[in-house]
Amino acid sequence: MSYLKIDRVVKSFPLAGGKEALVLNDIRLNIEMGEFVSIIGHSGCGKSTLLNLIGGLTQVTTGVIKLEGREVNAPGPDRAIVFQNHSLLPWLSVYDNVKMGVRKVFGGTKTRAERHDWIMANLDLVKMAHAADKKPGEISGGMKQRVGIARALAMEPKILLLDEPFGALDALTRAHLQEAVMDIHARLKNTMIMITHDVDEAVLLADRIVMMTNGPAATIGEVLSVPLDRPRHRIALASHPEYIRAREAVLRFLYERHRFVEAAE
Amino acid sequence: MNVTALKTTPAQPAEPPVAKVLPLPAAALRSQWPGKVKDVLLTMVLPPVAVIVTLLALWQLALSGGGASLPSPLEIWQQSGDLILNPFYVTGSQDMGLGWRVLTSLERVGVGFGLAAVVGVLVGAVIGQSVWLMRGVDPLFQVLRTVPPLAWLPISLAAFMDSRPSAIFVIFITAIWPIIINTTAGVRAIPQDYRNVAAVLRLNQFEFFFKIMVPSAAPYIFSGLRIGVGLAWLAIVAAEMLTGGVGIGFFIWDSWNSSLLTDIFVALLYIGITGFVLDRLVAFIGRVVSRGTMT
Ligand SMILES: Nc1ncnc2c1ncn2[C@@H]1O[C@H](COP(=O)(O)OP(=O)(O)OP(=O)(O)O)[C@@H](O)[C@H]1O
Ligand SMILES: [Mg+2]
Numbered sequence: 001m002s003y004l005k006i007d008r009v010v011k012s013f014p015l016a017g018g019k020e021a022l023v024l025n026d027i028r029l030n031i032e033m034g035e036f037v038s039i040i041g042h043s044g045c046g047k048s049t050l051l052n053l054i055g056g057l058t059q060v061t062t063g064v065i066k067l068e069g070r071e072v073n074a075p076g077p078d079r080a081i082v083f084q085n086h087s088l089l090p091w092l093s094v095y096d097n098v099k100m101g102v103r104k105v106f107g108g109t110k111t112r113a114e115r116h117d118w119i120m121a122n123l124d125l126v127k128m129a130h131a132a133d134k135k136p137g138e139i140s141g142g143m144k145q146r147v148g149i150a151r152a153l154a155m156e157p158k159i160l161l162l163d164e165p166f167g168a169l170d171a172l173t174r175a176h177l178q179e180a181v182m183d184i185h186a187r188l189k190n191t192m193i194m195i196t197h198d199v200d201e202a203v204l205l206a207d208r209i210v211m212m213t214n215g216p217a218a219t220i221g222e223v224l225s226v227p228l229d230r231p232r233h234r235i236a237l238a239s240h241p242e243y244i245r246a247r248e249a250v251l252r253f254l255y256e257r258h259r260f261v262e263a264a265e
Numbered sequence: 266m267n268v269t270a271l272k273t274t275p276a277q278p279a280e281p282p283v284a285k286v287l288p289l290p291a292a293a294l295r296s297q298w299p300g301k302v303k304d305v306l307l308t309m310v311l312p313p314v315a316v317i318v319t320l321l322a323l324w325q326l327a328l329s330g331g332g333a334s335l336p337s338p339l340e341i342w343q344q345s346g347d348l349i350l351n352p353f354y355v356t357g358s359q360d361m362g363l364g365w366r367v368l369t370s371l372e373r374v375g376v377g378f379g380l381a382a383v384v385g386v387l388v389g390a391v392i393g394q395s396v397w398l399m400r401g402v403d404p405l406f407q408v409l410r411t412v413p414p415l416a417w418l419p420i421s422l423a424a425f426m427d428s429r430p431s432a433i434f435v436i437f438i439t440a441i442w443p444i445i446i447n448t449t450a451g452v453r454a455i456p457q458d459y460r461n462v463a464a465v466l467r468l469n470q471f472e473f474f475f476k477i478m479v480p481s482a483a484p485y486i487f488s489g490l491r492i493g494v495g496l497a498w499l500a501i502v503a504a505e506m507l508t509g510g511v512g513i514g515f516f517i518w519d520s521w522n523s524s525l526l527t528d529i530f531v532a533l534l535y536i537g538i539t540g541f542v543l544d545r546l547v548a549f550i551g552r553v554v555s556r557g558t559m560t
Pocket of ligand 1: 013050215
């Protein structure tokens, strides 16, 4: 029995005029505890939709998603999401943004002082403790994503869901945050699912790469294991044969077998 | 929460260098100050003063011929000047400075508008959560909001049978529509991102209202409150025609009945300035409260 089980999941959205748009078709995926899974696929294929289904923000049309044997059908702090565009509340300080989740999850079990320490520990984890009193408007995009990660981690989720968290960042900041995520994964050994557009990011971070076919009615085309030891270092990996092979396999999938066809919009 | 007191790990980036503010030599400061004051006087004070003086002069010229039905500025000054100079005197139950009267009216408006603000934001919050409900009530509200305060008077009197609650109701019902309509718009405009955050945290309705909805919709709510406070103040004359007493609205009604036309002009001045101050006050509070949402 796997930790997270996605079984024959179909998702369609109702369209105007009574029709249905089939976005995801027959998704089957099992994820083990502590695993790092990347989901890659062309824009609009339904990656966010799949992540939102796991997060419980939307409901499956048919099929079932189970976490530790229990069906997932509502959002909850056990599946924290780092959103595509940080989604920090701009009127709260960095500290208060994290605190909101901590209060909700640990309000009954931790004392006020313990909660404070926990918030600061999580901000420390993403190296943002120095900006605890700043408002989101006063920090850079990369810093906001860090805080978004801290907010999610602070809820001590069973699974951390990251929806293309570094998509809007420059390459250098991106590399820093990838290191941060690897570091956190190594320390906390939590289960992570991360959507990405970036082949190198997928190979560098993931234990397994889930490649999705193009929509509509997207499904999982291929799942690739990345048997590289951790900790991983991007420079050492660059010439590693296993890394090169994995990278090539993903590229082939994306650009030869499932080329992005410009949809007639 | 004291962050600076926490130990920083060596990995943390050093504090960015802070730009130093160099003190200007005293001489430079002195030569700058009169310039600043002069600038402000020229750009902010001079234009309105010039316009007002010109208008007063024209008014004086137009009505000083004698036999005019309206008083000229000089006549107003001669007959009712003490009302301008002495806002806070009390010499009898109906003989007091206009400042006191404005305060009495403000209290009344405060109650009516306060109720309208609370009820309006709550109703708007509920309606904004449901597209169906919003479509249903919007036309109704759009119609009701155009009903003038005076038209509510008889209805209100018939309903409450008593002048005091009726007067407050008239203010309430005049002010509430823009508050509801704007709050509804603000709630509809809450980004899906914030709703997702609330969903992941499993915020209940109460928490969602205070932690997401109010801060996120604050700019909308406050523009509604600003329109609302203006309307509430507009309704004061209508409301006090009912109640009598010492309010500024009733003072106008009373002066009209005693043919003290010049007093009415002075009262208009007080009402106008008070309305202006109220408007600026709500706008200021709104700016302070929704500072975070704007970014
Ligand atoms: N609420 C919805 N109603 C109707 N259609 C939707 C809805 N949400 C998503 N879709 C459709 O589902 C498809 C997949 O969207 P999704 O956001 O999951 O793509 P994505 O893979 O995350 O894309 P990107 O990489 O650009 O973020 C799109 O065609 C989109 O139009
Ligand atoms: Mg997406």
